[in-house]
Amino acid sequence: MFGAQDDAHDLIQMPLGTAEGKGVRALNWRLFPVFHADHFGLFALVLDDACNRYDTDMVWDIQSAGERDELVDQDRLIEKLEKANNQLAQSEKLAAIGQLAAGVAHEINNPIGYVSSNLKTLAGYVQDLLRIIDAVDEAADIEALQQLKRALEYDYIRGDIKSLINESEDGLERVKKIITALKDFSHIDEEEFRFADLHHGIDTTLNVVQSELKYKADIVKEYGELPEVECILSQINQVVMNLLINAAHSIEEFGTINLRTGNEGEWVWFEIEDTGKGIDPKLLNRIYEPFFTTKPVGKGTGLGLALSYNIVQKHHGRIKVFSEVGKGTRFCIWLPIRQPVKLNSMTDNEMNE
Structure with missing residues (x-):
């Protein structure tokens, strides 16, 4: 028996009625040349019932739909995992900041504390300086004014005011630095x-x-x-x-x-x-x-x-x-x-x- 030929004319579609008379069934048929031992030629007819085959296009459609559903499910899962990971990251960040909160509060309270103390001291100094200024109009002579300045320790006040202002500026700069860092960090x-x-x-x-x-x-x-x-x-x-x-x-x-x-x-x-x-x-x-x-x-x-x-x-x-x-x-x-x-x-x- 020779192998089946693959030329287009060897494959022929022929409609035949079904045994039950229910419409038409498409059959493929092929003829195979067969040579008898006595050297006379015969043909073998092979019929192929195409209706019993799977519809390959339908199979591919089903597979493609299934793959698409699977990819959609994977995308949704990845999206959920990404959201969960982001939420976890933010939770950890907030937890870390929470652990630092007491320390940060201490860092801010220290400079705020001595700035507040310095302001109270400066308020007292201002009152003393205003008394000296007011005494200019009331003093009988320059000696009385100088005596008031010595009594209120004017020279000490003058030197200490500069130190208090510099210290307060440094404290406020520290607070500003911490707040800016928190803002940049968060x-x-x-x-x-x-x-x-x-x-x-x-x-x-x-x-x-x-x-x-x-x-x-x-x-x-x-x-x-x-x-x-x-x-x-x-x-x-x-x-x-x-x-x-x-x-x-x-x-x-x-x-x-x-x-x-x-x-x-x-x-x-x-x-x-x-x-x-x-x-x-x-x-x-x-x-x-x-x-x-x-x-x-x-x-x-x-x-x-x-x-x-x-x-x-x-x-x-x-x-x-x-x-x-x-x-x-x-x-x-x-x-x-x-x-x-x-x-x-x-x-x-x-x-x-």
Whole structure:
């Protein structure tokens, strides 16, 4: 028997009635040449009932519809996960700010306290100065006026007023600095990548967490030259804050926290190193797990490093940790200067090149 021919004329559609007389059934038929042993030719007729076949177009439609439904479900799930992650990030940020609130209040109350005290002292000085001024018109002679000035300690008042005003200005500047840092730090709704000064972000965060750090460590800054970096600065500030607070909590008495920055090619990096107790090597592979923490109850949420890791991943960066028990820990974060171009933002011509 010869194999079936694939030419178009070998495949013929022929309508035949059904056995039940219920309409027309389309049949395909083929003739195959067969040569008998006595060398005379025969033909074999093969009929193919096409009606019993699956409608392939329908199958593909069903499959495509199923795939579309599956993709829609995946998109919805991804959207829900993204929203949950954003809410978790904001919750962690607010929780961290809540932990700092008492310290920040203390930082603000200190300068406000002595500014208020200075104003009361200045109010007394003003009254004394007004008495001297009023005495100019009433004094019988210059000697009486000089005697009043000596009695009210005019020379001391004159010197102390200058000190009180300078001290009050410094206090108000401290309050202004803290409030500005909080304002810059708490851009919760910021979600767009912009070019920003990374050093400004780090310094802003240092001002916010100063109350947590100043009694635990000396801050040593070793800044390199950095270009502006395309990032969501408020989120990078949150990473810096989480690492600084962790560094402070790891120091049992008093130590040092080093902040370093640098630039290599198309990348910038910053690292935070402490002289704390370090991390057990057995726990290093778990530090980015949500809700995992080695801190005492009430000291941390266990979300700081997990969210920091997610933020760095969102910025197409990487985070590395180096730690030795008893000597300290160093976290190093690398960020691209410019974010990768998304494929959906490319033109058709660019994609075809």
